[in-house]
Amino acid sequence: MTTFDDREQGFERKFALDQEQEFKATARRNRALGRWAAGLMGLEGRHADDYAQAVVRSEFKEAGDDDVLRKVFEDLKGSGVAVTESDVRMKMAEFMAQAREEAKAGK
Template sequence: MSTFDNRERAEENRFAHDQEVAFKARVKRARLLAAWAGPQIGRTDIAAYGDELVDADMQEPGDEDIIAKLFADFKAAGVELSRHTVEVQLQRLGEQAKAEVRA
């Protein structure tokens, strides 16, 4: 096997690993969001709500799907919140999730 083949295989392995870590961090972020949002909207089944948020987050690339789910849930519970609040939580909990997954 040539050096080029070895480098190519190493790059493919690194890419696959990075994708796996990113996926695990997204799932962890959704579960952290459930722990943050659940009590505010009256959800006591945080694990089940986390699963709902994971499912919502996997609908489309990006964060719009999970943001829409959170807004719908807050609205249904009669709780007002701003998009800025949601985006700040997404960012903060996303960073926390990445750190926890890497640890």
């Protein structure tokens, strides 16, 4: 195996690790966003946990964050919570930054 092959495999491993960390961070972000929204809607205990899991599952409906944003925003609006899409986007960004740091730290 040549040095070039070793280097290529190193890049592939790094890419795979980065993708895995991003996947974990996204799931963690969605769980935190679900808990935040559940609190705003007055959900507690098992109901809050179930809602957070529903938000995590909503990520798999289509590519990107729009499905998660839409679910949380519509659920909050439907529950009578005065929130804008911008508020939800800001929380998503805040939770994503936290999640990425936690994923890097191996938490």
